Amino acid sequence: MVEAMRCWLLIVCFFATSIVAAKTVGLNDLRVWTAPERTRLVFDLSGVVAHTIFALPNPNRVVIDLKAVQLKHKIRHVKSNESFIKGIRSGVQQKRNLRIVLDLKKKAQIKSFLLKPNKKYGHRLVVDMRVRGRDASKKATTRRKISQLRDVVVAIDAGHGGEDPGAIGKRGTQEKTVVLAIAKKLKKMIDRERGMKAVLVRSGDYYVKLRDRMSTARKHAADLFVSIHADAFRQSTVHGSSVFVLSERGASSEAAHWLAERENGADMVGGVSLSQKDDMLAKILMDLSQTATNEASHGVATKVLSGLKRIGKVHKSTVQYAGFQVLKSPDIPSLLVETAFITNAQEERKLNSGRYQQKIASAIFKGVQHYYTQNPPRGTLLAARKHKIEKGDTLGSIAHYYGIGVRHLRQFNRLKSDQLMIGRELLIPLGS
Numbered sequence: 001m002v003e004a005m006r007c008w009l010l011i012v013c014f015f016a017t018s019i020v021a022a023k024t025v026g027l028n029d030l031r032v033w034t035a036p037e038r039t040r041l042v043f044d045l046s047g048v049v050a051h052t053i054f055a056l057p058n059p060n061r062v063v064i065d066l067k068a069v070q071l072k073h074k075i076r077h078v079k080s081n082e083s084f085i086k087g088i089r090s091g092v093q094q095k096r097n098l099r100i101v102l103d104l105k106k107k108a109q110i111k112s113f114l115l116k117p118n119k120k121y122g123h124r125l126v127v128d129m130r131v132r133g134r135d136a137s138k139k140a141t142t143r144r145k146i147s148q149l150r151d152v153v154v155a156i157d158a159g160h161g162g163e164d165p166g167a168i169g170k171r172g173t174q175e176k177t178v179v180l181a182i183a184k185k186l187k188k189m190i191d192r193e194r195g196m197k198a199v200l201v202r203s204g205d206y207y208v209k210l211r212d213r214m215s216t217a218r219k220h221a222a223d224l225f226v227s228i229h230a231d232a233f234r235q236s237t238v239h240g241s242s243v244f245v246l247s248e249r250g251a252s253s254e255a256a257h258w259l260a261e262r263e264n265g266a267d268m269v270g271g272v273s274l275s276q277k278d279d280m281l282a283k284i285l286m287d288l289s290q291t292a293t294n295e296a297s298h299g300v301a302t303k304v305l306s307g308l309k310r311i312g313k314v315h316k317s318t319v320q321y322a323g324f325q326v327l328k329s330p331d332i333p334s335l336l337v338e339t340a341f342i343t344n345a346q347e348e349r350k351l352n353s354g355r356y357q358q359k360i361a362s363a364i365f366k367g368v369q370h371y372y373t374q375n376p377p378r379g380t381l382l383a384a385r386k387h388k389i390e391k392g393d394t395l396g397s398i399a400h401y402y403g404i405g406v407r408h409l410r411q412f413n414r415l416k417s418d419q420l421m422i423g424r425e426l427l428i429p430l431g432s
Contacts, residue, residue: 024070024096025049028122032085039085041102043125045069051125053112060104064112064127069098084108084131106131149381151197152372154190155217157227157326158183158200162207167232169348175230176205178351182339183228185361193369195381210325217332223377224300225334226364227326230342230351231315239347240315241360242338243305245297246328247321296333299375304337304367311359315341337364385428389420402428 026046033040043066050067075088086103093099108129115124158180160166166175183200190198199220201213208216217225231242301319308314315338327334339360340347350356376382387398395418399406410418413426420426 024068025066025123026072027066027069027098028072030075030088038128038130039108040129041127043127044121045123045125047123048114049123049125051112053110053127055108055110057107060107062102062104062108062110062127062129064100064102065093066098066100066125068096070096071098075100084129102129104129149384150379151195152224152377152380152382153220153222154196154198154368155220155222155225155332156183156186156190156198156200157213157217157225158202159227159229160207161202161205164207167230167342169342169351170236170345171348171352173342173348173352175232175342178230178342178357179228179339180205181354182357182361185358186226186228186364189361189365190368193365195376195384196369196372213326214329214332217329222332223372223380224296224368225326225329225332226304226368227324227334227336228364229336229338230340231338232343233341234343236343236345238315239341239344240313241308241340242315242320243301243308244320244322244324244327244336244338245301246294246334247323293330293333296375297327297335300333300368300371301335303371304335304364307363307367308337308360311363312340381427386425387428389422389424389426391422393420393422394418395420398426404428 025048027043028046029044031042031044033042049069052065053062055062071090075090084105086105089101089103091099091101108131111128113126115121115126117123158176160176161180162176164176166179168174180202184203187198187200190196199216199222201216202208213227214225298319305314305319309317322336324336327336340351342348342351372382385402387402389398395406395409395415399409402409406418409415409426409428
């Protein structure tokens, strides 16, 4: 009887194992994200898969083998001028394994990893490909030749827009209109300053969701986020400008949000993904990023507020703290400027004046410029060494002193000739 029962258990176990072994995972979709030097493929799967990946030369290909995976839909290759994928093919191996072949335009370095399900997506296989060596774009090569120095990037956010007019003055002045005018004037000033450039979160009369404003700044790798608004109050006598940074409570709530959402693999803090970090390490990284961001935010805000004090009365004489959504990027210093009270008749008239808009923009610009001149981010043009030209200096002698080529020094400073003006400052590339 015992022996019969043992045989029966063996038979049941055999069939159960066969059923599990026969179970296949579905490949539901393929998403392709492209950039000049890299391409990311995300395979949406119905379960965990075992996979192998390798590259082949002549012609350049990447082969991805997925064990016990069934293709649910025909793979559609998302074409892009930036992508270096020429085509995507698929086929069945050993009746139950799926092979995907990527035909490449260039040789690439490959990396793959699996992501667990989150609220938005299920199981995913991510394949990252990056161009190698000489195959990198000319733009990247040029950037390396000037020691990878970059501009300080300022994201300018004109509040409200589109169906959301913001505050409205008694004369009908809409907040969304005047703050966009100030934002555009500020952008022109920043773009004229060598070593700095600006991007507008919105460039016209349309609405951008609050979190999308933060995402736009991150997309452009912004060093600073400046949100411009015009205040309102029920008492028309209230006036003056104010500058806000994120409150401690707002920072804590946002940190909790990012830590809860980190599994999606897309959220980044200071360029580091939290998706594959354990709880303790992710929290430490978040705290470090948030602390540095808060300090920089307050530093810039203090300089901007000083500039605003020079052009008129301020509503609050010190930097204020609030939990505004647009200030909550844990890795981008952020401030919100309330330029004036649109509900105050005198300030409403000023806000409609192009001259006053220019003054506000100039005050913000000078504050930002002052801070980043004193605290330039590493790897930026503003962080480059400077040489003040003295009598007897030549381009050749300066280049020799710093151990760089004359041509490099000339190109780096955009000089059209070798004639130098005494008292002018030359930028010396980083690493010289």
